[in-house]
Each structure stands twice: as structure tokens, then as C-alpha cells.
Amino acid sequence: MSGVKQFKTGDVLDRAMAVFWRRGYQATSIQDLIEATGINRGSLYATFGDKQRLFLAVLDHYMEQVGKPMLAELNEPNPRRAIERLFAAIIRRNSDPAWPRGCLATNTALECPGAGDEINRKIAANLGQIESAIYRVLRRAQTDGSLEPNQDARSLARYFLGVAQGLNVVNKAFADPAILQDIVETSMSVWKAPQAEGVKRTARSGPTV
Amino acid sequence: MSGVKQFKTGDVLDRAMAVFWRRGYQATSIQDLIEATGINRGSLYATFGDKQRLFLAVLDHYMEQVGKPMLAELNEPNPRRAIERLFAAIIRRNSDPAWPRGCLATNTALECPGAGDEINRKIAANLGQIESAIYRVLRRAQTDGSLEPNQDARSLARYFLGVAQGLNVVNKAFADPAILQDIVETSMSVWKAPQAEGVKRTARSGPTV
DNA sequence: ATAATTCTGGAACGATCAGTCAAGGAATCG
DNA sequence: CGATTCCTTGACTGATCGTTCCAGAATTAT
Numbered sequence: 192m193s194g195v196k197q198f199k200t201g202d203v204l205d206r207a208m209a210v211f212w213r214r215g216y217q218a219t220s221i222q223d224l225i226e227a228t229g230i231n232r233g234s235l236y237a238t239f240g241d242k243q244r245l246f247l248a249v250l251d252h253y254m255e256q257v258g259k260p261m262l263a264e265l266n267e268p269n270p271r272r273a274i275e276r277l278f279a280a281i282i283r284r285n286s287d288p289a290w291p292r293g294c295l296a297t298n299t300a301l302e303c304p305g306a307g308d309e310i311n312r313k314i315a316a317n318l319g320q321i322e323s324a325i326y327r328v329l330r331r332a333q334t335d336g337s338l339e340p341n342q343d344a345r346s347l348a349r350y351f352l353g354v355a356q357g358l359n360v361v362n363k364a365f366a367d368p369a370i371l372q373d374i375v376e377t378s379m380s381v382w383k384a385p386q387a388e389g390v391k392r393t394a395r396s397g398p399t400v
Numbered sequence: 401m402s403g404v405k406q407f408k409t410g411d412v413l414d415r416a417m418a419v420f421w422r423r424g425y426q427a428t429s430i431q432d433l434i435e436a437t438g439i440n441r442g443s444l445y446a447t448f449g450d451k452q453r454l455f456l457a458v459l460d461h462y463m464e465q466v467g468k469p470m471l472a473e474l475n476e477p478n479p480r481r482a483i484e485r486l487f488a489a490i491i492r493r494n495s496d497p498a499w500p501r502g503c504l505a506t507n508t509a510l511e512c513p514g515a516g517d518e519i520n521r522k523i524a525a526n527l528g529q530i531e532s533a534i535y536r537v538l539r540r541a542q543t544d545g546s547l548e549p550n551q552d553a554r555s556l557a558r559y560f561l562g563v564a565q566g567l568n569v570v571n572k573a574f575a576d577p578a579i580l581q582d583i584v585e586t587s588m589s590v591w592k593a594p595q596a597e598g599v600k601r602t603a604r605s606g607p608t609v
Numbered sequence: 610a611t612a613a614t615t616c617t618g619g620a621a622c623g624a625t626c627a628g629t630c631a632a633g634g635a636a637t638c639g
Numbered sequence: 640c641g642a643t644t645c646c647t648t649g650a651c652t653g654a655t656c657g658t659t660c661c662a663g664a665a666t667t668a669t
Contacts, residue, residue: 222656231617297510297569301507301511302424302510303500350582353566356566356569357561361562364509374555376555377555378563378590405646440649441628442630442648442649443646450628
């Protein structure tokens with residue numbers, strides 16, 4: 192049977208992603224991928240090239256299918272809630288039994304140079320994009336007056352990026368969403384709203400509550 | 401040549417640790433270990449058992465040689481400075497060209513189940529010990545009055561653990577101590593000292609500067 | 610219908626994997 | 640000095656690794 196492709200590239204990438212995600216780059220064999228995707232050895236090589244090329248394609252697929260929707264949480268108009276929603280999405284994903292725990296990119300980043308330079312470059316670029324996306328939200332927060340302008344937005348963006356990565360690590364050891372929630376809530380307390388002197392939100396001052 | 405052992409176990413563990421650390425568990429072959437340690441295949445198996453057993457021994461060695469000195473930084477009397485010194489030690493080691501970047505335990509934790517249950521259990525236990533050590537420092541801080549007693553010490557300990565792990569991840573992608581320093585400084589701002597009402601430190605109040 | 614095209618399936622490649630084992634040599638003990 | 644004990648050595652095993660390749664079948668174009 193042949194003459195026309197028997198599979199959709201997206202489906203194959205979906206399944207290959209699941210395998211790489213669950214077992215890691217090194218530990219995943221071509222045989223694993225063949226069995227998981229259902230396509231043949233020859234087709235796999237003809238379509239994607241060697242293992243590293245396939246993995247690069249999987250990484251792109253991951254960032255598109257998994258990373259992009261998470262970053263989309265940052266579109267939430269309220270900047271602080273945007274960050275919170277990003278964290279919530281990370282926790283949700285880490286707790287979703289339908290997918291492996293942790294982040295494929297984070298896992299790969301720590302899997303040492305074994306993966307190859309091109310892979311590590313792509314992952315570093317991805318982390319950079321996340322930091323930039325967070326940074327833009329923070330700047331927005333500073334201009335709209337919900338974040339203290341004196342706080343260094345770049346440092347803060349790096350910090351939130353670090354916390355997000357830490358979540359992925361901690362979750363690998365302790366598969367407990369409550370722990371992640373603790374970490375997130377604590378981490379958000381670095382967020383300082385401007386002094387309430389020229390505050391615009393409510394005319395009345397005095398103790399809230 | 402033989403009859404008596406030709407090598408010191410500690411030396412072998414040192415070198416095996418370096419290889420595992422640099423390349424990861426899966427990517428390290430027995431052949432790599434033989435070449436790095438200088439001892440023979442048979443001796444290696446006779447002394448340490450199989451690859452997983454050897455790695456478990458390496459992990460113990462790592463926690464003793466690397467982890468313990470870092471946790472010792474927490475003995476600093478001033479609790480807040482104790483945490484800061486732990487972070488400083490992490491940054492220092494991540495920037496020391498003499499050793500691979502990142503943390504062997506963290507790397508392994510993310511290398512997926514490929515390593516085996518016993519390994520993952522040991523790493524989870526290690527993370528738990530770190531959290532506990534941090535927790536004790538925070539409790540000490542609350543009793544000596546340098547940390548707001550209302551802050552949940554357990555959550556805070558988990559948080560600092562998460563930040564520490566995040567450092568190891570971020571450093572893999574961006575080998576820049578300044579970035580890690582940014583993250584640490586920002587993360588410390590969650591530390592809230594008690595209200596200065598019944599303050600004991602200085603009798604005089606008024607603006608410090 | 611015939612030719613050209615394209616994908617599939619599986620055999621096969623050399624290399625490398627983790628792990629085993631028997632032979633041999635040096636130190637120790639009597 | 641002889642027997643014993645222990646370690647070292649390197650060849651070896653079967654399995655699996657990533658990768659290549661080709662014959663065959665099904666589709667498309669002519």
C-alpha cells in the first residue's frame with residue numbers, strides 16, 4: 192500500500208512528542224518512535240531525517256502546540272493576573288495525567304550536551320522568548336500603574352522565568368499541585384504595587400476590608 | 401599486577417561523578433566510565449555492580465562532596481544571610497569552570513524515568529532534605545524575630561527550593577552569573593521582616609540611611 | 610492501459626551497548 | 640617457600656543502537 196502518504200505529519204509529531212517527553216531524548220530509541228507513531232522506519236527517516244532532526248521538529252511542534260497556548264495566557268489584560276494565569280497553566284499542565292509531567296524543553300535543557308548544539312540553541316531561544324513575553328507584560332504593568340516603576344522589569348522577568356522553571360523541577364520530585372501552588376503564591380509576593388499616594392482606583396482611602 | 405586494590409574508591413567516584421555530571425546518566429556509557437576512571441571493566445563491575453548501582457554510589461558521593469558543603473552555608477547565624485549564602489554558593493558553583501554547570505541531582509531528576517525508580521527516590525529524598533534544611537532556618541528566623549511569623553515557613557521553604565532549582569535550569573541556557581544574581585536578589589524580596597513596632601534592634605526609630 | 614512516481618515494509622549494516630567470565634599475576638599468610 | 644586469596648585484564652556475549660537500502664505495492668499522470 193502506498194503511492195500517497197499514509198499519515199499526517201502532525202499526528203506523527205504528536206505521538207513522537209509524547210514519547211520524547213515521557214522518556215527523554217537519549218532514552219528514546221527509533222524503535223520506540225516507530226511503535227508509538229505507527230509509521231515505518233523508512234517513512235520516518237524519509238520524512239524527518241535522522242533522530243536529531245526529528246527531535247528538532249518535535250521541539251517546534253511542542254512550542255507551537257504546548258508553549259504557545261501557555262504564553263497566550265499572558266494576553267490577559269490585567270498584567271498581574273496575566274502572570275498568575277501563566278503559572279496556573281503551568282501547574283495545570285504539570286498535573287494533567289494526559290501528558291507527562293514537566294516541560295519537554297526544560298527536561299531537554301538539563302539533559303546535557305548529549306542532545307547536540309542545535310537543540311540546546313533552540314531551547315535557549317525558547318527560554319529567551321518566554322522571558323521577553325513576561326518582560327512585555329511587566330512593562331505594560333508599569334505603564335498602566337499596577338507595578339512599581341522602580342522595580343527592574345528585566346530582573347523581574349528573569350525571576351519569573353526562573354520560578355517557572357523551578358516549578359517543572361520540583362514537580363518531577365513531588366507530584367503535588369498544592370506544593371506548586373504554594374511556590375507560585377509566594378513568588379507573586381515580590382510584585383509591588385505603586386505607593387497609594389496618587390492612587391486612581393478608588394477615591395476613598397482608609398483600611399480596606 | 402594485582403592482589404591488592406589498585407585504586408581508591410573515592411577517586412573513582414570523583415571521576416565517574418564528573419562524567420555523569422557532564423553527560424548525563426543515559427548518555428554515559430560504561431566505556432566512558434572506564435576511560436575516565438582508568439580502572440578496568442571487570443574491576444568496575446566487581447566494585448560497584450551494574451551501571452545503576454554505580455550511579456547511586458555517585459549520587460551519594462555527590463551529595464556528600466557537593467551538596468553537604470552547600471547546605472553547610474545555612475549554618476550562618478543570621479537566617480536571612482544563611483539563605484543568601486546558599487544561593488551564592490549555588491551561583492558560585494554554577495560558574496566554576498572546573499565543574500559542569502548545573503546540579504547533578506537536578507539534571508537527573510529531569511532525565512525522566514529512564515534512570516530508574518531507586519534513583520528518582522533518592523533524588524526526591526535529597527530535595528526533601530534541602531527543603532527541610534531551609535525550613536529549619538526559616539523557623540529559626542521566626543523565633544529570633546527576623547522573619548514575619550505570619551509567613552508560612554513551609555511554603556517559603558518550598559519556594560526557596562523552587563528558586564534554587566530554577567537557577568540550575570536557567571543557568572543551563574544562559575551561562576551568565578549576573579542573570580542568576582538578578583533572580584536571587586528578586587527572590588529574596590519575599591522575605592518580610594516583622595513590623596517595626598516592638599522592634600528590639602535599635603532603640604531609635606526614624607529613617608535608616 | 611502503461612509509465613512514472615512515491616511511499617511502505619522489512620532485511621541488513623556496522624557500531625556500540627551493558628554485562629560476564631576465565632585466565633593470570635601480585636600480595637599475603639602459613 | 641608454597642598455598643591461597645584477591646584483583647586485574649581483555650576477550651567475549653547477545654542485545655540494541657541509529658541508519659541505509661531495496662524490492663514491492665499502490666497511486667497518479669499520460
